[in-house]
Amino acid sequence: xxxxxxxxxxxxxxxxxxxxxxxxxxxxxxxxxxxxxxxxxxxxxxxxxxxxxxxxxxxxxxxxxxxxxxxxxxxxxxxxxxxxxxxxxxxxxxxxxxxxxxxxxxxxxxxxxxxxxxxxxxxxxxxxxxxxxxxxxxxxxxxxxxxxxxxxxxxxxxxxxxxxxxxxxxxxxxxxxxxxxxxxxxxxxxxxxxxxxxxxxxxxxxxxxxxxxxxxxxxxxxxxxxxxxxxxxxxxxxxxxxxxxxxxxxxxxxxxxxxxxxxxxxxxxxxxxxxxxxxxxxxxxxxxxxxxxxxxxxxxxxxxxxxxxxxxxxxxxxxxxxxxxxxxxxxxxxxxxxxxxxxxxxx
Ligand code: MRU
Numbered sequence: 001x002x003x004x005x006x007x008x009x010x011x012x013x014x015x016x017x018x019x020x021x022x023x024x025x026x027x028x029x030x031x032x033x034x035x036x037x038x039x040x041x042x043x044x045x046x047x048x049x050x051x052x053x054x055x056x057x058x059x060x061x062x063x064x065x066x067x068x069x070x071x072x073x074x075x076x077x078x079x080x081x082x083x084x085x086x087x088x089x090x091x092x093x094x095x096x097x098x099x100x101x102x103x104x105x106x107x108x109x110x111x112x113x114x115x116x117x118x119x120x121x122x123x124x125x126x127x128x129x130x131x132x133x134x135x136x137x138x139x140x141x142x143x144x145x146x147x148x149x150x151x152x153x154x155x156x157x158x159x160x161x162x163x164x165x166x167x168x169x170x171x172x173x174x175x176x177x178x179x180x181x182x183x184x185x186x187x188x189x190x191x192x193x194x195x196x197x198x199x200x201x202x203x204x205x206x207x208x209x210x211x212x213x214x215x216x217x218x219x220x221x222x223x224x225x226x227x228x229x230x231x232x233x234x235x236x237x238x239x240x241x242x243x244x245x246x247x248x249x250x251x252x253x254x255x256x257x258x259x260x261x262x263x264x265x266x267x268x269x270x271x272x273x274x275x276x277x278x279x280x281x282x283x284x285x286x287x288x289x290x291x292x293x294x295x296x297x298x299x300x301x302x303x304x305x306x307x308x309x310x311x312x313x314x315x316x317x318x319x320x321x322x323x324x325x326x327x328x329x330x331x332x333x334x335x336x337x338x339x340x341x342x343x344x345x346x347x
Contacts, residue, residue: 011159011202013058016065016123019072023062025052026160030201041070041083045090048097051192055161056235056271057130060100063087064123067104071116080108080115092283093244093312094235095273100126126270127163133268134164136326141171141231141266142178144322144329148228148262151175152185152218155246156198157233157266167233167266169202171324176208184210185227187218189246191291191309215248219255230256234267241317241333242279247310253319262321269325272342279314287311 015022021038027050028034036052038044044066047053053062070083088101104122111118145151151172158169165173175181184203189195196212203210213221221227230252236244243249243265256263276282289307293299301307323330323338330341339345 011205013160014053014062014065014163016068018120019069021062021065021069023047023053024160026054026198027052029160029197038066039069040073041066041086044069045086048087048090054194055156055166056094056096056233057133057162057167057268058160059091059094060096060270061123061127061130061163063090063097064100064104064119064126067101067108068116068119068123071108071119075116077109077112077115080105080119091285093285094271095276096235096268096270099270130268130270131163133270133326134162134166134170137167137266137268137324138165138170138174140326140328141168141264141324142174142180144264144324145171145175145229145231145262146178146180148175149180149182150185150227151181151183152187152222152227152230152252153199154187154195154218154230154232154249154252155189156194156202158199158202160198160202161233162268166202167268168231168264169199169233171231171264171266172203172208173206176206182209184208185218185221186210186212187215187248187252188212189248190215191294193296194246218248218252222252222255222259222261225259227261229262229264231264231266234265234271235312236276236282237265237267237272237323237333237338238276238278238282239274239338240278240335241320241323241338242282243315243317243320243323244279244282244284244312245315247313250313250315250319253315256321257319263315263319264322264324265315265320266324269327269342272325272338274339274342274344279316282312282314284313285311 107122
């Protein structure tokens with residue numbers, strides 16, 4: 001039985017008041033809980049680019065409200081086009097961004113008499129769908145991982161990354177609610193430390209037993225039997241089941257495979273991109289090398305050390321034990337099975 005444990009992190013990362021998007025500045029966490037006041041599509045795009053707002057489902061919702069914020073100032077067709085152009089490619093890897101922007105654009109474009117109203121109701125619908133998806137993912141994922149008890153996770157996939165309780169972290173929270181979780185190992189997720197700064201913060205607020213590890217400790221700990229499963233989120237799942245997620249995910253999948261433990265990916269249907277045939281076609285964001293030269297705001301290299309900084313990697317479908325979405329559990333995702341899971345006939 002779970003004991004007296006807070007069952008909700010009560011984190012709400014975004015609030016939209018009709019004209020302005022208020023967002024927790026995730027670059028300041030966990031030291032400082034400060035709210036950003038984002039009044040235009042350009043404000044929202046800038047916040048997404050610098051990871052003040054981040055996590056695949058959350059950037060989709062934020063961008064949806066970014067269009068509404070822009071239209072609340074200027075409801076013209078020109079403003080709608082401009083907002084779409086500014087937001088759609090703010091980051092390239094998470095497909096949720098493009099899908100949410102296109103949905104709000106199309107709803108507003110089809111309602112020239114009330115673009116603002118149509119955009120607002122579409123943005124609210126997207127947010128509500130993602131919140132419902134989070135709850136369903138939590139339940140399905142917890143059914144799948146009921147016996148694992150000790151779990152490793154990567155990056156941040158909680159309430160800071162998606163409406164509701166998130167994706168992979170929502171599964172972890174649900175396992176804790178059910179009394180089926182002993183401990184979590186969270187990777188720090190260099191270079192921007194989403195695991196150290198955000199996941200450890202969320203786990204602490206949830207009162208879930210956890211330890212933070214450096215990324216390079218993960219494979220050895222998996223091999224030693226420290227966890228019974230690995231669960232991560234996703235930024236884009238290609239039609240064949242290949243998964244783009246935070247850089248380092250592929251290594252965790254290889255280690256889980258070698259150790260014979262489940263490697264589970266949790267994410268909403270909105271993260272599945274059936275138009276991208278496989279992972280080789282997913283654009284991987286390359287970020288500023290300065291992020292690698294620094295740790296927690298301080299440079300740790302010579303100023304001119306050359307660096308590579310891919311923000312994501314691709315895990316082949318063959319290494320994915322199961323994909324968990326709001327529609328349930330898809331074991332060993334493959335092209336036909338994934339299309340059927342999404343309710344689409346395979347091409
Ligand atoms: O670069 P970030 O912090 O946006 O990367 C986030 C991730 O990789 C998450 O694992 C992913 O978006 C899943 S969100 C629930």
